[in-house]
Amino acid sequence: MSFAFYLISALTVAGGLAAVLLRNIVHCVLALTVAFAGLALLFLQLDAQFAGFAQILIYIGAVAILVIFAILLTRDPQVSQGKGMFSRTWVTGLLIAAAVFAVMGWAVLASAPALPNETSTPSVTVLQIGDALMSRYILPLEILALLLTAAIIGAVIVAMHEKVRSK
Amino acid sequence: MTGIVTPLTGYLVVAALLFSIGLAGALTRRNAILVLIGIELMLNAANLNLIAFWRYAPHPEALTGMMFAIFSIAVAAGEAAVGLGLVIAIYRHAHTTDLDQLSRMKG
Amino acid sequence: MIGKADQIFVLLQHWIMGFFPPAWQAVVGILLGVVAILIVFPTLFALSVLLERKGLGRMQNRYGPNRVGPCGILQPVADAVKALIKEDIVPFKADALVHFIAPLVLVVAVFMGFAVLPVGRNMVLVDMDASLLFFFAMGASTELAVFMAGWSSHNKYSLLGAMRAVAQMISYEVPLLMTTVVVVMISGSLSLVKIVEAQNHFSGIFPHWYVFTPWGLAGFVLFLIASMAETNRSPFDLPEGESEIIAGYFTEYSGFKFALFFLGEYVGMLGIAGLGTTLFLGGWAAPFAFLNWVPSWFWFFAKIMLWICFFIWMRGTMPRLRQDQLMNFAWKFMLPMTLINLMVAALWRFVDEAWLRWAVCWIIVIGAYVAMGRMGMRRKRIAPRRYRYAE
Structure with a gap:
């Protein structure tokens, strides 16, 4: 668990959080690209060079741009109607997501001793x-x-x- | 958490966190494009899991996890293209991307 | 074979590294490489700007800059000073943070690409396995910077320019990537160092550059066109079409940030020229066997400057395309041609008999070119233009 790992994962998670929380959709996409870049760096840390560069090329170079085009071709409802940015059922959604995270986090931490610790670098x-x-x-x-x-x-x-x- | 945090666990926790963030975004935001963004985040979290398991598996030479991740990246690109095409088509039809208003099944 | 002059920069790097304790040497070595890149390529940028202004001036029957310094060679310095002391204006309605980050992202992404370009024998900053992919990954990040610049300015001309630029870059990135796949297929490696080494052979005095094969020539021409479009150079400079949308995505930038965009554009040009040189023109390999004594880095830089001169020549010669022509050209001509070229390369790889593969590959490439050209031109009535004068 190096310092770089904490830094990059903090960046990635912050990017992801910003991508779903920000009000302006274009800012969301830019935050999403931060998350993508952080994930690419994590892939590089895991010695998966090819996947990391493919991640940057495809997600930042193509998917993010595609999303931007879609945003500019449609109009943001919360700008046009002045409503909140979350849907009516946001409490349910948040609860489901929290439950999923609790289950996954529990599974990961409970199985931590069984996971392989150190292997040689492939x-x-x-x-x-x-x-x-x-x-x-x-x-x-x-x-x-x-x-x-x-x-x-x-x-x-x-x-x-x-x-x-x-x- | 008493010092038994292996690198693999760290990656898995980050992936779980990202997946949940993506899921929360997809379930709570009103804009269809932001729902797609949430789905992309979830897919990426899954990729991180695949790569992490590949890296710490007993036989990384087999490349299974890596291949899975590469295929998943490619499929996600196609998914994004079709999904955004659908959003644009729906917008053209209903003049909104607000999912709360798009609840009717009839055009 | 490898002279002192050839390796002078490598030796210099090792000599400086020798002053540091062993634990620091790797870091110092990389830092030196980074510093070298950050010095050499901006210098070349200044040189190519000067070359462009003077060359274009000559093509347009005027002198070009000739006031600052002897024959105007200090003009880039004057430009830099002017850009630095100009007021940095951020529009009131602009998205200040994104507006600030955009030029930085552009310049960083552009410079990152140089990390994998082999500028001479043993002269590459990072020799990684997937360096070609890395270069394109960095190139793809510039699209985002362009969009950020255009969108954050809150100016409709900026946004139009950015959307034009992004659409154009995405469209031409596809053929650009596909043409390089041909080289990867034949050389069997994504590493730029290995690709250059595969071309550094001679039969007689003539080199084995990929441009001298049917698929290589077709790939080279397609790459050249796509690279011009990718760097938003004339005749593909719609994103900054002055007569329509002021200056495109950097309309609202001034002072140093504008200089950064300018730098990013030209350094991106140098980078893509370096990539094309590496892939098709043998990188740092000498053009003739008897010229092997000339240092390898000289050849690399000579080739990319030649490439830049070609870009300047094109800018002085070709009129700007229309948006629909641009897109049609990318998707209806470039893309099918690159796909056919892929097939040609596969044939080349698997047909053993020398004369047969030369003949078949040339026939397919030329036949495809002629057929595509005919098909593209079919509906257009191209006749001698009749001018109607005032009567």
Whole structure:
């Protein structure tokens, strides 16, 4: 448990908290990117270089930007109507989340003695990941490719103007 | 907490915290986009768990957890694209992204 | 083969490191590398700004800056002093924190990319396994900085410019990434150091750069176009189209923060030029076998300055695209071409007979280019333009 771990996880959790608590949606997204960056750093701490960089590339470079586009294409209801930013059933939601956290925290802490403590650092190169993707995990990879293609087409069709379709 | 906090436990606690924050956000916010943000946070927390378990597993060479995380990142990107496309389509139809007002099943 | 002159900076680094206790040496070594990057690339930035202003001036039949210093070579210094002593204005309605952070994020992300670029033999700050991915991860972070700048200014021109910039960068990032995948497929590594080493061979006096293969040439041209769009250079400079939206996302920035954006833009250009050089033009490898005695870092910097000169030339030559042309070009031409190029590279990798793969790959690349061009042009009536004069 190094100092860096505490620092990065504090940053990540703070980013996550800000992302769900802030009033301005664009600020929420910026806080979300802080959380994403913190998670990428945690991945790097766990010696998962490839996953960490993929995290930055995909989440900060693509998903955050996508969310921003969606925000700018829609209007924020709490700005337009001056209502609160939480839904009517926020107490229930908060209780459920707290219960989930209690259960998970209890499970993690209760199983702490059984968890492996220290292992040798795995030296996994990108080459090995590529090999695994192309041999053992080829079927998931192909299915994923299909899924992403379907997602692209679906997203375009869903978001397209209906006027264009009826032409 | 008497000094038995292993690194793995630390990561798991952070992941649990992030997951709960995401869940709370998804369940309590009124804006559909913020619900999606909460879901993204939950997915990321799961990824952190996968990577942490991969790192401290007896056989990290098998790459199972890592692969899971990579696939999950890719699927999450697709999920975000479709989800936000749906939000935009709904906004175009109902002129709001307020989930409290979007409770009708009929268009 | 490796002379003292080639390794002079590495030796210098080791010499300075020798003054410190062993426990500190690694940290000091990295710090020295960081300092070197922070000195060299801003200097090159000043140089390329001067080059751009003078070169563009010549292309437009004027002198360009020629007042400060001999032949105007101190103009960047004057510009820097001006930027530093100017008042830093933050708009009243601006989101002050985001407005302040945006240029910092941009500059930091841009400079981080240099950490993995091999600027010479043994001269790379961090030689990591996934350095190409790292470079793109940092490049993706600049998009966010651009958006932050545009949105936080609370100015509709800024926001329009930022949205244009982000849309353009996302669209061209896809072909940019896909063209580099070709190189990764052939060299079998994501490490930029290994990619350069794979190209540092000679047959006779001619080098084995990837640009001299069918897929490499196609990839190089696509990369060049995509990199121009990615750095918002003319002819893809819609995000800062002066005649339409003032200065795009940095309209509301002044003084030092504006200088940071300016720096970020040019250093980003240098970075992407360095990446392209590394991937297709052999990085620090000499262009001919008999020129191997010239230090490797010289070749790297010569190549990126050549690249910058090309950018300047394009800026002086091409008119700005329209937004729909920009998007159509990215998605209907660049992306299919990069996908075809991927297939060509796969063929190249798995066909053994030399003449066959040269012939097949060239035919596919040229055929695809011609077919795509024809298809793209089909509906456009391009005839000699008839000018109608006042009668």
